[in-house]
Amino acid sequence: MGEAPVFVVDNFQDELSNGFALKSKGFETSTDVGDRTFVIGGANNDSASSIGVQIYEKSTGKWVIPTVLGTKPKPCKGHSAILLNEDRIMIIIRGSTQDDCIWFLEVDTKYVKEQKKVLGTEVVAWSKGVRGDAEKPIVISGPSGVGKGTLINMLMKEFPSMFGFSVSHTTRAPRNMEKNGVHYHFTERSVMEKDIKDGKFLEFASVHGNLYGTSLEAVEAVADSGKRCILDIDVQGARSVKASSLDAIFIFICPPSMKDLEERLRARGTETEEQVQKRLRNAEAEIEQGKSSGIFDHILYNDNLEECYENLKKLLGLDGSAPTNHKSSPKGIDLPLNHSVSKIDNKILINCETPELGNASKNL
Numbered sequence: 001m002g003e004a005p006v007f008v009v010d011n012f013q014d015e016l017s018n019g020f021a022l023k024s025k026g027f028e029t030s031t032d033v034g035d036r037t038f039v040i041g042g043a044n045n046d047s048a049s050s051i052g053v054q055i056y057e058k059s060t061g062k063w064v065i066p067t068v069l070g071t072k073p074k075p076c077k078g079h080s081a082i083l084l085n086e087d088r089i090m091i092i093i094r095g096s097t098q099d100d101c102i103w104f105l106e107v108d109t110k111y112v113k114e115q116k117k118v119l120g121t122e123v124v125a126w127s128k129g130v131r132g133d134a135e136k137p138i139v140i141s142g143p144s145g146v147g148k149g150t151l152i153n154m155l156m157k158e159f160p161s162m163f164g165f166s167v168s169h170t171t172r173a174p175r176n177m178e179k180n181g182v183h184y185h186f187t188e189r190s191v192m193e194k195d196i197k198d199g200k201f202l203e204f205a206s207v208h209g210n211l212y213g214t215s216l217e218a219v220e221a222v223a224d225s226g227k228r229c230i231l232d233i234d235v236q237g238a239r240s241v242k243a244s245s246l247d248a249i250f251i252f253i254c255p256p257s258m259k260d261l262e263e264r265l266r267a268r269g270t271e272t273e274e275q276v277q278k279r280l281r282n283a284e285a286e287i288e289q290g291k292s293s294g295i296f297d298h299i300l301y302n303d304n305l306e307e308c309y310e311n312l313k314k315l316l317g318l319d320g321s322a323p324t325n326h327k328s329s330p331k332g333i334d335l336p337l338n339h340s341v342s343k344i345d346n347k348i349l350i351n352c353e354t355p356e357l358g359n360a361s362k363n364l
């Protein structure tokens with residue numbers, strides 16, 4: 001089924017007769033989602049460093065400025081917008097670099113609905129479109145205490161609508177702040193063993209004396225939310241995933257030294273002395289395997305946390321450069337001024353009027 005095209009509107013203010021002041025820099029688009037109109041592109045203030053988002057509620061005739069989550073696209077000279085699945089708007093930015101031309105604004109996804117409840121305001125969330133390998137799940141491994149969880153939390157915080165965490169099952173007891181279903185699914189060994197037998201797990205392993213595993217459901221839940229799945233699993237688990245049909249990117253995080261690792265584990269204060277010793281003993285073998293097994297596509301050293309995080313973003317193509325693993329490099333979208341965008345099945349059609357074709361048009 002085709003859907004109505006959405007056109008670039010050069011000055012949306014001229015289109016509105018409601019009297020509300022929309023700070024127009026030109027080049028806004030409007031997209032209807034139910035009884036709300038999302039106006040994207042007008043800056044919310046004069047010194048805006050990102051594209052503004054404003055919502056017009058048709059039922060009340062009021063403008064709402066939403067809380068905007070995620071890394072935002074910079075103001076641009078024009079873009080097109082099209083609604084996907086009634087819950088997110090795809091934005092194609094004109095004249096942008098190859099890796100900066102596709103963005104998504106989540107307006108009614110599960111994540112946005114949850115955040116609305118938490119924040120008590122209207123919420124929208126940006127995420128940047130990514131290419132090639134960039135859709136693959138990410139497996140992050142490394143010895144206990146190296147900083148995997150810290151790095152994953154940083155990614156999830158900066159790109160809340162882009163990544164989803166695969167919530168593992170474990171038989172270990174929850175730590176003080178850990179919530180069932182959020183950090184882990186805490187479970188009885190007998191139950192988990194039965195579920196493993198029943199084929200419900202993508203991978204599982206005995207780690208530091210407890211059973212840990214990634215259920216198929218955990219990975220599917222992230223995929224269903226339209227996000228990129230991140231798995232925090234040990235090297236044995238990574239080996240199993242590598243042998244499975246899940247086509248993922250494998251990243252191993254190394255500590256700068258065993259001394260640093262020990263300090264971090266102790267400073268975290270979540271393990272008994274006996275557990276710390278066990279985890280450190282296991283760490284040596286894990287580091288050895290991480291470096292030499294050939295499982296991992298990338299090895300990152302987590303010495304300085306900020307630097308390691310920047311390197312992680314770089315290899316995931318989140319710093320404006322192409323993802324490191326990128327094999328072919330398709331061209332960016334050279335969006336002409338006169339064009340329309342429409343959606344047919346799962347394809348986005350960009351219809352351009354090209355001078356060389358006279359009045360005829362060309363589809364991208």
Ligand SMILES: Nc1ncnc2c1ncn2[C@@H]1O[C@H](COP(=O)(O)OP(=O)(O)OP(=O)(O)O)[C@@H](O)[C@H]1O
Pocket residue numbers: 142143144145146147148149150151264265267268302303304305306
């Ligand atoms: N680069 C770093 N420098 C210093 N401390 C760090 C660094 N990265 C993480 N930490 C700290 O080290 C501790 C362990 O980090 P984290 O819990 O993220 O490790 P982990 O690899 O997820 O461990 P586990 O596998 O046991 O879950 C935390 O207290 C964290 O704040």
Ligand SMILES: Nc1nc2c(ncn2[C@@H]2O[C@H](COP(=O)(O)O)[C@@H](O)[C@H]2O)c(=O)[nH]1
Pocket residue numbers: 141142143144148168169172203204205207208212213214232233234235236237238
């Ligand atoms: N093979 C798997 N390993 C997992 C999984 N979830 C976590 N882990 C790894 O366990 C250790 C210890 O974790 P902690 O939370 O007790 O500190 C750590 O290295 C994790 O990467 C899993 O589903 N499968």
